[in-house]
Amino acid sequence: MYLILFGPPGAGKGTQAEFIVQRFGIPQISTGDILRAAVKAQTSLGLKAKSIMDAGGLVSDDVVLGIVSERLSMPDCERGFVLDGFPRTIPQADELKSILSNMNRSIDFVISLEVNNIELVQRLSGRRACSACGKGYHVVNAPPRLDGVCDICGSALLQRDDDREESVTNRLAVYDQQTAPLKAYYLSSGVLRSVDGTGSVSQIQERICSILEGQSVDNP
Ligand code: AMP
Numbered sequence: 033m034y035l036i037l038f039g040p041p042g043a044g045k046g047t048q049a050e051f052i053v054q055r056f057g058i059p060q061i062s063t064g065d066i067l068r069a070a071v072k073a074q075t076s077l078g079l080k081a082k083s084i085m086d087a088g089g090l091v092s093d094d095v096v097l098g099i100v101s102e103r104l105s106m107p108d109c110e111r112g113f114v115l116d117g118f119p120r121t122i123p124q125a126d127e128l129k130s131i132l133s134n135m136n137r138s139i140d141f142v143i144s145l146e147v148n149n150i151e152l153v154q155r156l157s158g159r160r161a162c163s164a165c166g167k168g169y170h171v172v173n174a175p176p177r178l179d180g181v182c183d184i185c186g187s188a189l190l191q192r193d194d195d196r197e198e199s200v201t202n203r204l205a206v207y208d209q210q211t212a213p214l215k216a217y218y219l220s221s222g223v224l225r226s227v228d229g230t231g232s233v234s235q236i237q238e239r240i241c242s243i244l245e246g247q248s249v250d251n252p
Contacts, residue, residue, distance in 0.1 A: 033058060033140050034139050034140050035139070036118075036218075037114055037115065037116045038142050039144055039145035040204060041200070042155040043147045051233075058111060059114070063115075063118040088200065090206055090210060100118055100124075100131075104131060115128075120214075121214075139218075139221075141223055141224075142214075142223050143225050143227055144227065145236070149204060153200060156203075157195060157197060160191055162190075165182060
């Protein structure tokens with residue numbers, strides 16, 4: 033199954049992608065995670081991307097497409113994948129289409145998670161993650177037992193640089209300008225499915241499952 037999880041920053045793409053990985057046994061490909069790993073490892077890619085990411089801008093299409101085409105050529109992608117945070121521009125979507133068409137594949141569904149801007153800002157600004165094990169928290173919705181400390185491993189919780197207020201505003205504006213037009217792009221190819229992205233994580237999982245399990249797909 034070849035899927036795209038689509039939506040603005042804070043819509044829950046990463047959370048729902050984890051569930052899809054477990055339920056359907058396909059890998060999650062998050063361009064944000066790949067870029068953050070490069071920043072952490074201080075590779076030349078990471079050094080180039082860091083200031084753009086911190087400001088909430090988009091890394092160039094060339095760079096992101098290089099990362100994605102390399103990742104999609106790996107053997108674990110042969111039976112499908114769930115893309116999270118990619119594509120984010122029309123040229124990225126065009127290039128994805130041509131990479132897949134060379135593999136005789138196509139996207140089965142684009143699941144668009146719909147969440148209003150007030151809730152997105154509230155979700156992003158309260159988001160924290162453990163600096164050691166990566167477990168995610170939210171200061172209001174899913175707080176740790178002890179303020180600022182991971183329940184699992186006791187390490188400090190950190191806020192992503194791009195979850196600070198100035199970056200969040202920019203990320204939402206960039207989404208509206210450059211990424212939201214992809215909804216019309218995928219609507220016209222018949223694969224877009226809009227899902228209410230509010231409510232509990234399990235409610236949203238059920239909505240996604242009713243789409244993925246309710247329909248047969250052409251790709252094996
Ligand atoms: P995310 O974790 O998906 O919110 O991505 C974090 C940041 O990584 C974004 O704000 C961008 O700066 C960069 N990024 C991730 N995916 C892409 C992409 N497909 N195109 C351009 N930049 C990206």
